[in-house]
Amino acid sequence: MTETEAEIKARKERERDELYALDISGVAWHCAPGTEEHEERVEIAYLPAGAVAMRSSLDPATVLRYTEAEWRAFVLGARDGEFDLEPMPHNGGPAAQ
Template identity: 40%
Template structure:
């Protein structure tokens, strides 16, 4: 895989297998994640699949998921 960077076009991530939550709705209002060959995780907006992808380390994604599970972001759902 070529060099990855935050904000790169998601279409440049050749071979990325994008996944989204089963909780997403039919209007495509969700984010999608893909594991990259170097172990990092790419995130993109499903409404703009050709748009930018943000690249995170596994530790960063782990911290986010644990925070979500602990309810730390529940206030954003209002």
């Protein structure tokens, strides 16, 4: 039995609501290796059921939460170059040469 569009939407809303209802006050936040405590950086925390929370070190009170499916899609897209920056002078683009 396949889900209808309305059932899928309702399930996703329920998952989002459950995810944001989680108490994450005691989670361990992780950042990229080699970054310093005072540097601007993205931090993530692993939540139950494969979910992930993400925040900026500049605004730790604002936390985004992603289901396992959302996080997996993001990571796979990043690995595939979906979010690569366009070459610009400041990141090795043509004018920098």
